[in-house]
Amino acid sequence: MSLKDVFEKNPNRRYIMFGGKGGLGKTTFSAATAYWLASQGKKVLVFSVDPQASLTDIFQKDIFGKGPVKIMENLWAQEIDADSHIxxxxxxxxxxxxxxxxxxxxxxxxxxxxxxxxxxxAMEESAIFDAVVDIIVEGKYDYYIYDLVPLGHALYYLSMAKVYDEWINKITKLREEMREYETMVAKIKRQKETDEDKILTELMYIKGRINASSGILTDKEKTAFFFVVVPEEMIILDTQKAAELFAKFDVPIAGYVVNRVLPTELHTQNVPAYLKNRLAMQDGYLDKIKVTLGDQVKGFVPELERDVTGLAMIEKLAKIMYG
Ligand SMILES: Nc1ncnc2c1ncn2[C@@H]1O[C@H](COP(=O)(O)OP(=O)(O)OP(=O)(O)O)[C@@H](O)[C@H]1O
Ligand SMILES: [Mg+2]
Structure with a gap:
């Protein structure tokens, strides 16, 4: 099944994430996917929580802290400015x-x-978290593409949502118990009602928001999380470990996309020994990827002749990825 099939067969998956180690192509794939979906007539927001303005670079447009910025028909990009949220x-x-x-x-x-x-x-994290929840809860777009931070950090967000949730569950429960006593005391005193519990209301509100966002992350129906990998030994090993961790957080993995594959036509050309050697090594790793990940691999993306920046390059990549 190709990447395109995955999207077409799962039209309800509106939250799209590309995760992986640093520098493998998460932002690049996010932008290309956003571009493709937008050109299919879907209303798309691609957004970043990374303080290092990566969407600004790829779209060659100043986006940081400006809210959703229109890139082209149906496509908006947003970079969250944590400081102003704080x-x-x-x-x-x-x-x-x-x-x-x-x-x-x-x-x-x-x-x-x-x-x-x-x-x-933690304040910055929680400001970002809050801003993301706002974006999602508003629900204005057909697709939300998360331009994720490198793996370790993404895991940290996930675990934070879980810790928050457990913590708030505890306090809410305590608070509810207290509330029962208060109501009882009020009855005995023949008061009509106790004052509204503002703190409990606030807690329930926060809880609702956390559940809304972490619920999305773990929802197979609504979310597609793709791992970006490259054909290199360490990356394959690290990604396997990360995938296990993600499974622990119940994040459903929609597939793997292999990036930076040296163009196969080089094989048939008379290339220098250095390149020949690299190609042979890469073939080994590609085989390994095929054996370990099998049909979970949804695409192979070649190493292009230059960095992917600007709409023309994004379009080129989108065509390669989605046909
Ligand atoms: N297939 C490709 N061909 C050529 N250049 C690529 C390709 N994929 C990614 N790049 C380039 O590699 C660099 C890193 O890509 P990108 O910024 O998408 O990685 P990232 O995973 O988002 O990194 P970070 O972890 O820092 O957010 C960029 O300069 C990008 O243009
Ligand atoms: Mg990035």
Whole structure:
């Protein structure tokens, strides 16, 4: 089954991800896939959570922090600016504190705390996470293509969603139990109702959002996660390990795409010994890939004559990948 077949046979899979180690072609494949789907008349958003503005490079357009930027008919690209999300966060927190406690100014100790908390790396992660949830929940596009960060990091996001979820489950449960007691006490005191539990409402809200986004990641019906690999020994080994980890997080793997395959026509040409040797090595690794991954491999993409940047190169690659 080709990459194109995978898409055509699973029209409900609207969340597309290319994962893999650093520099193997995740952003390139994301852009080419977005381009192909858009030219099929689908409304597509390709977005990045990587602070290193990679979509800006490939589309040769300044996208960072600008919201969805239109690239061509049906195609939008977005790069999330975590810093500005953190600033908004801080603003919201200040407002909540002012509202809740009726201060007219944030006390200095609390302001210091807000500043310190924002400098935590977890804050950036959670700002990004939040922004992604916003994009997904809005649901304006036919396809969402996640331009993922390298593997280790993607796994970190997944595990974070799981930890968050468990943590929030616990607090929510505690909170609900407390709520029961409160209602009981209110009855005894013959009060009509207890005050609305603002914290519980907030927790339920966060929980709903986490479930919405991590639910997508693990939904076979809606999500396709492709691994990008290249024909090299270490990459094959690392990818196998990563695939096992992903399985632990219940991420369904839609297939593997092999990138940077040296053009096969070189075999029949009179090439220098150096290249001959590389070709032979690559053949070995390609065989290994075919044996270990079998029909999970959905495509082989050749090494092109230059980097893939700009729409003309993206189109060229999209034609190779999707015919
Ligand atoms: N088939 C190909 N032929 C030629 N160049 C390619 C091909 N695939 C990728 N490249 C080039 O390789 C470089 C890395 O690709 P890309 O940025 O897509 O990798 P990545 O997996 O997104 O990297 P990162 O992990 O840093 O996000 C880019 O310069 C890209 O243009
Ligand atoms: Mg990238």
């Amino acid at each position: 600033k908004n966060y801080q603003g919201e927190i200040r407002k909540k504190i002012l509202d809740m406690y009726g201060f007219d100014q944030i006390p200095e100790e609390i302001e210091d705390y807000i500043q310190a908390a924002s400098a935590e790396p």
